[in-house]
Amino acid sequence: xxxxxxxxxxxxxxxxxxxxxxxxxxxxxxxxxxxxxxxxxxxxxxxxxxxxxxxxxxxxxxxxxxxxxxxxxxxxxxxxxxxxxxxxxxxxxxxxxxxxxxxxxxxxxxxxxxxxxxxxxxxxxxxxxxxxxxxxxxxxxxxxxxxxxxxxxxxxxxxxxxxxxxxxxxxxxxxxxxxxxxxxxxxxxxxxxxxxxxxxxxxxxxxxxxxxxxxxxxxxxxxxxxxxxxxxxxxxxxxxxxxxxxxxxxxx
Numbered sequence: 321x322x323x324x325x326x327x328x329x330x331x332x333x334x335x336x337x338x339x340x341x342x343x344x345x346x347x348x349x350x351x352x353x354x355x356x357x358x359x360x361x362x363x364x365x366x367x368x369x370x371x372x373x374x375x376x377x378x379x380x381x382x383x384x385x386x387x388x389x390x391x392x393x394x395x396x397x398x399x400x401x402x403x404x405x406x407x408x409x410x411x412x413x414x415x416x417x418x419x420x421x422x423x424x425x426x427x428x429x430x431x432x433x434x435x436x437x438x439x440x441x442x443x444x445x446x447x448x449x450x451x452x453x454x455x456x457x458x459x460x461x462x463x464x465x466x467x468x469x470x471x472x473x474x475x476x477x478x479x480x481x482x483x484x485x486x487x488x489x490x491x492x493x494x495x496x497x498x499x500x501x502x503x504x505x506x507x508x509x510x511x512x513x514x515x516x517x518x519x520x521x522x523x524x525x526x527x528x529x530x531x532x533x534x535x536x537x538x539x540x541x542x543x544x545x546x547x548x549x550x551x552x553x554x555x556x557x558x559x560x561x562x563x564x565x566x567x568x569x570x571x572x
Contacts, residue, residue: 327358328370337458338451340368340567348375348558350384359388362565369446370563382559390561394440395538399552403496403521403530416478417519420469424481428464428471429457431484435502438537440560456500460484463499470519472503472512482507485516489527496524498534501543517550 327346334342343365345358362370372390374381386392420428433453436442441452463469463486471481483503489496498520503512524532536543538557 326361327354328361328367330365330367331371337455338369338447341366342369342371343367344371345373348373348381349378350374350381350388352384355384355388362563366565368565368567370565372561372563374559374561376557376559385559385561388563390563391444392559393444393562394560396535396558396560397538397544397554398533398535398556398558399544399547400534400555401521401532401547401550401552403525403532405525416473416475417470417515418473420464420471420481420484422464424469424471425461425464427481428460428469428484431481431502431504432456432460432500434505436500438540440562444562446562446564460486460500463488467499468523470516470523472516474507483512483516485520487520487523489524489529491528494528494530496520496527496529496532498532513546514549517546521550 328343329346330341330343343362347354350358358370361367370390372385373396374385376382376395433456436456437452439452441447441455442449460469468487468489470485470487472483474480474482483501485501486499487496488499498517501513501516503516521532532552534547534552536547544554
């Protein structure tokens, strides 16, 4: 079991999904001593892949990450929006946008498998593409069961989802988070992404949230413009590294 004092933690969900031990470094900055402790922790627990989200502003951390054989995979941008109180009751149900339900799972998973290829799990070729696609198919299933999902339907086939947004609420902090958002190929460039974000913001207001957070890739300029158009502002940037250890005999 990982204690809070340890420099990294094992990720049970990722480990179970990919079939080998995966961990994550706790802090976003490194020192020579902390790097040594991380590498020792990694070896002692036979970690196959170790994630590290590094502070993009700390040159020393970035240099030490490379020194420790962490490989760059992605850059992430975090954005935040302070929600103003709604002047009127939230109007969640826009034209062609409705809450998702389990009957939507198959088409939503089909969209999810194809819509997130700009993320770190696809950029890191140690992860098979088919498993990375399955990761997002499982992600949308989990959000559909545990959180609120809104879908935009085809104008000609109202029962067929062609896009989605997943909304997570932390009631204690009065904060919301946009998890996944996607619009199927052939339906992009029509303002559906912005309509989904707007519907999500109405939901967060109705849930009593005073702030909404979202993360995207730094290279995903269209997504950043979408969020900025709704009033989001960049609050943090980070560099994602993965450190791979040689597979042990008999392991995946």
